[in-house]
Amino acid sequence: MIIxxxxxxxxxxxxxxxxxxxxxxxxxxxxxxxxxxxxRIKYDIHERPYFANNGFDFNISHSEDKVVCCGTxxxxxxxxxxxVKRINLTDYTDYFSAExxxxxDNANDPTSQFYNYWTRKEAxxxxxxxxxxxxxxxxxxQRETVEFNGKKYHLSAIDIGIDYQSHIAAEVQQPINLLELxx
Numbered sequence: 395m396i397i398x399x400x401x402x403x404x405x406x407x408x409x410x411x412x413x414x415x416x417x418x419x420x421x422x423x424x425x426x427x428x429x430x431x432x433x434r435i436k437y438d439i440h441e442r443p444y445f446a447n448n449g450f451d452f453n454i455s456h457s458e459d460k461v462v463c464c465g466t467x468x469x470x471x472x473x474x475x476x477x478v479k480r481i482n483l484t485d486y487t488d489y490f491s492a493e494x495x496x497x498x499d500n501a502n503d504p505t506s507q508f509y510n511y512w513t514r515k516e517a518x519x520x521x522x523x524x525x526x527x528x529x530x531x532x533x534x535x536q537r538e539t540v541e542f543n544g545k546k547y548h549l550s551a552i553d554i555g556i557d558y559q560s561h562i563a564a565e566v567q568q569p570i571n572l573l574e575l576x577x
Contacts, residue, residue, distance in 0.1 A: 396471055396564060397422045398572045400462040400554050405576050411456035418463035419452055421575060426450070426467065442523045453520050460554055469565030472521030472547075474513040478557050483508055489515065489530045497536070509559035510551075511535055517563035518547045 399418045403409060406417075416432055423430050428450055435443045444451065452465035458477040465471065483504060487495055494511055501507035514535035522543050533542050540547045540563070548567040554560045562570060 395468075395568055396464050396466045396562060396570045397425055398462065398464040398473070398552060398562065398570055399575050400460060400475075400572070401575045402555070403459045403461065411461050414461040415454035415456060415463055418461060418575065419454065419465070422452065422463060422465040423450075426465070438523060440523055442520070455516075455520070455560075457558065460558055462552075462554060462560060464562055464570075466564065466566075466568065468568060470521045470523070471565075472517040472519065472563040473552075473560065474516035474520060475554055475558055475560040476509050476513050476516075478506060478509050478559055480505060481508075486512075491532075491534055494534065494536065506559070510561075513559045513561040514540070514549050514563070517549065517561040518542050521547055521563040521565065 399421050401414055401418060403414060420432060430445050436446050437443055449467050450465060451470050452463060453471050453473045454463045455473045455475045457475045460475055462473055462475050464473045498504050498507045515530045515533060518533060518540050533540060538549050540549060545565060547563040547565060550562045550570055552560045552562055552572055
């Protein structure tokens with residue numbers, strides 16, 4: 395199971411998204427009854443955080459006032475959240491395949507379709523651990539299962555709130571336990 399917790403910074407006394415992400419991570423570690431301490435987080439060569447010598451994987455993302463953290467004991471996980479806002483979409487054509495870009499361009503709401511694909515790509519790249527160093531235009535995220543760097547990732551949309559797009563990418567398809575934390 396993927397445990398996914400999110401928080402709206404407007405609902406708590408913490409204004410730093412990084413600190414809020416650690417609060418969410420600690421919540422997941424506690425729920426899973428893991429003997430892990432946040433001061434023991436390590437970072438790989440791509441700056442992806444992890445705990446050494448255990449099967450727990452996690453990922454954190456934030457945008458505007460929302461912060462989300464997902465963790466699992468089965469495989470790798472990546473999460474991305476983005477506040478949907480007007481941007482110059484043509485600045486991002488290099489990140490998408492021709493087919494993806496055509497679907498963005500022809501969508502009823504191109505901005506929403508852009509963020510749908512963008513959060514899918516970023517979730518996969520974060521699960522894989524390569525981040526945006528990889529050539530994202532080579533990754534087709536139009537289906538619920540994506541092959542990237544010789545691995546399969548299962549994509550799931552999560553509803554974090556109005557005007558937000560968010561996706562989880564997981565190596566192992568599994569149920570998602572999503573909960574908003576409020577103080």
